[in-house]
Amino acid sequence: MEMQLELWAYVVATHYSISLKEVHEMTPATFQQSLSWALAGRNQQEKQMKRQRQEAKSGGRETVSLDYDWLELEDF
Helix, strand or coil, rough: HHHHHHHHHHHHHHHHHHCCCHHHHHCCCHHHHHHHHHHHHHHHHHHHHHHHHHHHCCCCCCCCCCHHHHCCCCCC
């Protein structure tokens, strides 16, 4: 469990370009919200990279991606 918390702290620190010490000084609520935004940002970067790889494979033609992630939402 401790190792997982350190991993999440590292994710937050790298996303916001702050030190691990600053992350450890955050309140639990602030840390949780910061982690949520950092993971969301990472997810968007991965989607963009995937889109760019697909465009490179298709010879520069525009690729339209079909994103069905909304089907996985709990409130659906």
